[in-house]
Amino acid sequence: MTDQTDPNPPTVIEVRDLVTHYGTRQILNGVDVDIVEGEIMVIMGGSGSGKSTFLRHLMALQRPTSGTIKILGQDVWRLPQKKLFELRKKLGVTFQGGALFSSMTVGENIMLPLYEHTKLDRMTMEIMARMKLEVVDLAGFEDLMPSELSGGMIKRAAVARAVIMDPRILFFDEPSAGLDPVVSSQLDDLILRLRDAMGMTICVVTHELESAFKIADRITVLDRGNILFVGTVQELHDHPSERIQNLLNRRSEEAEIDADEYLRRLTGDKEEAEGMPR
Amino acid sequence: MEINISQQGALQVVAISGEVDLSTSPKVREALLSCIKGAHGVVVDLSAVSYIDSSGVASLVEAFQTAKTKGLGFALAEVSETPMRVLKLARLDQVFVIYPRVDEAVAAMA
C-alpha cells in the first residue's frame, strides 16, 4: 500500500483512445482517462452518454471497438486468461442491482470469492465475511437470503462481497439508483470510509450530482461518447462552459431541430432516420 | 512476511513483520493458535507490519477469541498506522486490547 500523501500517486487505470460502436451508433468516440491510486473518480453523464458502456470496458466485461485499457499496468484486452483471472482478484465491483446470487445466503455470497480463490481456513473466511458485514452495517444478516433484504441492504451486502478480497480498485455502478436519499447518502459515506481505511482506488459511475459532489476527488463528465470535462468538483463548478453549467443546473439542452429529419423521425420512416439500428 | 516468537516471562511475544495477506495469513493464524496453547498470554507485536488485510485481521480475531475462552491474556502492541486503519474500519480498535509498546503490554499482563 502506498501512502496516500504521496504527491504523485501512480496511475492505476489508464484509458487511451477508447472507441466503441454498436453497429453504426457511436457510443464512445476516443475517450482518455487516468485514474490515480487512492482517489475517488466519479464518471458522470446522462443516459446515453456512454458511461455504462465505459464501465463495462473498465471491468473487462465488454471488448471495445478500439483503444487500450491498462489496469495496474496491465493491458486488460491483451492479457492471457490466467493473468486476467489474477487481475480480477484485485478488482471489486458493486453492480447497480447488487447482483447477489439469489440461490445463496448473504454470507455465502460474500464468501464465494474466498472459496473460489483462496485456501483459507473456513473459520477465517467466516470471520472475514462477518467483519465486512460489520463494515457495511449488516451485522447478523449472514444467514438471510438476498430476497429477504431491502434494496439498500442488498447494495450494502454487495459492497461487502466486492471488498471481501481487499481489492485495490473498487467499481460502483450507479450506487444511488433505486435508493432513497438517506440510504443513498449512507452508501456515499461507506464509499468514503472504504477509501480512507483501505486506501482503495474507487471509480463510481453515477448520474446523481449530489452524490458525485459529496464523494468525488475528481469528476469525469461524459457526453454522447466524448469527455466534456475532467477535474475536481471545484473546477467543475467554476467551469465557464455553458454546456457544463446547464448540466449542473439540470437544464436540459434545447437541441437545434432539423425540420426534415424531425418529421421523418415522427412518421417512422426508419430507413432515413440516421443511426437507427435495423 | 516473518514471524518471530520469543518468551518473556510467562508470556509469549509474537512479532510479525512484513505484509500479511491472503497467502501469508494462514501462517500467522497457525502461529498464534499454537502459541495460545502453550502460554499464559500472548502479545502480538505489529510494529513491523507494513500491510495487513482482512484475512490477517480475521486471524487475530480468531486467536483473541480462542485466548479469551481459555482465560488467557491476548494483546496487540505497537499497531502501526496502516493496520490501525484496517482495525478501525470494522471498529475492532475498541475490541482488541492494544498497548502502544511491547514492554508496556508485557508489564501490564504479567
Place this chain on the structure above:
Amino acid sequence: MAEGSNQSVAYRFFDKIGRMSTSALEEMGRHGVMIAESLYWLIIGPRMNQPVRLGAVFSEMMEIGVRAIGIIGIMAAAIGAMLAIQGIYSLKIFGAEGHVVVGVAFSMVREFAPLITGILVAGRSGSALSARLGTMKINQELDALEVMGINPVRFLVVPSLLASLIMVPVLTFMSMVLGLYAAALYVNAALGMSLAAFFDQTVDVLSVDDLTHGLGKAAIFGILIALIGVLNGFLVKGGAEGVGKATTRSVVQCISAIVVTDMLFALVATF
C-alpha cells in the same frame, strides 16, 4: 428496402427461409462452441485455478435426477402397462398374445424409456436451467461471476452438463426396469404368465446392443437438454419477459431435438 412493397411474395418467402436457416445454423454453431468451452474448462480449468466443483455437480444431479425419480417412475410404469395392453390387444388378432413380451421389451428398452425420460427431464430441468441462467443474466449475476474471476461456464454450465449426462441415462435405466415391471404385472393379470417367465423371456430377447442403444440415446438427450437449456438462458434479453420466452423456447427446442434425434438414431441403428 424502400421498394419493399414491390418485392414479390416469393422473394420475401425465400428471404425468410434464408434468414431462418442462417439463424438455425448460427444456433447449432453456438451449441458446438458451448460444448467445446465446457470441455475446455473441464480439462484446463484445474490448471488455471478454475476447477469444476464436484459439490456443484452433485447438487445438480440431485436437482435433475433424484427429484425427478417419482414422476419419471410413474410415467414409465404407465407406458409399460400401456404397451402391454396394446400389445395383447393387437396380437390377439393373430392368436399370438404370448409374444407380447418381445414387443414390450424392445419398445420399452429401445424407445420409450429414453424418450419419456428425456421429455420429462426436458420439461423439468431444461426449462429450469434456462430460467435460472436467464434470471442470473438480467440481474447481472453472470457479470458478477465474471468480474470475481469465476468463469460462468466452468461454474454453472459444466456441472449441469455433467449432471444431465449422467442422470438421464440413469433415470432411463430406471424407466426401463419400472416400465417392464408394470408390463409384467399386467401380462400376469391378463394372461396368467408369471413374472419370472416374463423376465426370463425379456432377458432372452434383449441383447446388450438394445440396452446400449437405449442408454446411448439417453446420454445424447442429456447433453441436448443441458445445452439447449443453458444457451437459451445465456441468450436472454429484455427482462422478465425475456426469461419467460427463453423458458418456453427451451422446452420446445429440447423436446423437438429429442424426438428428431431419436428418429435419426433409430434410423441409423436399425439400418
